[in-house]
Amino acid sequence: MSELNLVIVGAGGRMGRALIESTLNTPGCRLHAALERADSPFLGQDAGLFSGQTTGVTITADLAAALQGADLLIDFTRPEGTLAYLAACRAAGVKMVIGTTGFDDAGKAAIAEAAKEISIVFAANYSVGVNLTFKLLEVASRVLADGFDIEIIEAHHRYKVDAPSGTALRMGEVIADTLGRDLKTCAVYGREGITGERDPNTIGFATVRGGDVVGDHTVLFAALGERVEISHKASSRATFANGAVRAARWLGDKTSGLFDMQDVLQLK
Numbered sequence: 001m002s003e004l005n006l007v008i009v010g011a012g013g014r015m016g017r018a019l020i021e022s023t024l025n026t027p028g029c030r031l032h033a034a035l036e037r038a039d040s041p042f043l044g045q046d047a048g049l050f051s052g053q054t055t056g057v058t059i060t061a062d063l064a065a066a067l068q069g070a071d072l073l074i075d076f077t078r079p080e081g082t083l084a085y086l087a088a089c090r091a092a093g094v095k096m097v098i099g100t101t102g103f104d105d106a107g108k109a110a111i112a113e114a115a116k117e118i119s120i121v122f123a124a125n126y127s128v129g130v131n132l133t134f135k136l137l138e139v140a141s142r143v144l145a146d147g148f149d150i151e152i153i154e155a156h157h158r159y160k161v162d163a164p165s166g167t168a169l170r171m172g173e174v175i176a177d178t179l180g181r182d183l184k185t186c187a188v189y190g191r192e193g194i195t196g197e198r199d200p201n202t203i204g205f206a207t208v209r210g211g212d213v214v215g216d217h218t219v220l221f222a223a224l225g226e227r228v229e230i231s232h233k234a235s236s237r238a239t240f241a242n243g244a245v246r247a248a249r250w251l252g253d254k255t256s257g258l259f260d261m262q263d264v265l266q267l268k
């Protein structure tokens with residue numbers, strides 16, 4: 001079987017570095033190109049710079065050249081960056097694994113539209129544990145549907161720019177779908193002042209930002225007399241990166257379609 005030629009964008013970012021390392025460590029995968037923005041201080045450096053390796057792949061801003069001969073592009077950047085890479089991958093027929101969070105509805109629709117022509121895995125979280133947690137939340141929501149208040153609490157490092165996290169929002173969607181609610185109308189994002197008593201039909205979100213927290217998520221089901229907490233804590237970005245590379249390999253020969261990590265892990 002031929003090697004999978006991967007392009008990693010946002011190469012100097014926290015996830016970009018982890019993705020390069022995971023690609024280099026995964027048999028059957030080859031680092032085809034590593035991209036950064038045109039003003040990046042990392043341009044011209046070896047992509048193994050961050051893990052102390054020499055790869056022979058130089059970090060570049062030349063997207064067109066990077067896509068030549070590429071099989072798949074892995075993107076953990078920002079929504080505006082992802083959408084630009086999406087257009088280029090669609091035109092070049094290159095598959096994508098997208099981990100970026102913080103998209104609006106139009107951004108998500110653009111990804112779904114592109115997936116009619118190229119295959120894409122798009123997930124808010126590539127860890128196996130979080131994707132198992134999504135399944136656990138379906139069961140918990142069903143069993144605890146009556147009398148339990150539902151609150152989602154997430155904590156991340158000080159550099160994170162979007163809130164609530166994509167994972168917390170996905171958890172909210174899973175719970176709302178299971179309960180037949182619409183997250184758009186039942187979500188409460190933080191509370192302040194004289195809020196009045198809690199509406200039992202709401203799903204609350206609380207966001208913590210600080211230090212180097214890689215990613216913690218807890219869903220609290222609280223009733224009068226007992227409570228259940230379902231938690232996941234990530235301690236290394238390698239977890240997400242390895243999941244994304246696994247998703248890239250899973251896409252294999254699929255030429256179109258929109259998938260998520262639940263598909264990759266056969267959790268649907």
Ligand SMILES: NC(=O)C1=CN([C@@H]2O[C@H](COP(=O)(O)OP(=O)(O)OC[C@H]3O[C@@H](n4cnc5c(N)ncnc54)[C@H](OP(=O)(O)O)[C@@H]3O)[C@@H](O)[C@H]2O)C=CC1
Pocket residue numbers: 009010011012013014015016036037040076077078080081082098099100101102123124125126127162166240
């Ligand atoms: N799905 C998952 O499992 C996970 C998702 N994430 C998500 O991945 C994303 C990246 O996170 P993280 O690595 O911590 O972020 P960083 O800020 O560390 O890295 C982002 C990278 O993307 C580049 N970038 C930023 N804006 C653009 C743009 N408009 N066009 C092209 N490149 C751009 C940055 O370049 P520069 O430095 O020049 O700005 C940087 O290299 C976030 O959305 C985060 O929520 C994170 C972890 C796991």
Ligand SMILES: O=C(O)C1=N[C@H](C(=O)O)C[C@H](O)C1
Pocket residue numbers: 101124125156160164165166167168214215216
């Ligand atoms: O920005 C991060 O770091 C993370 N982002 C993802 C999210 O928004 O859910 C996943 C993970 O929790 C780390």
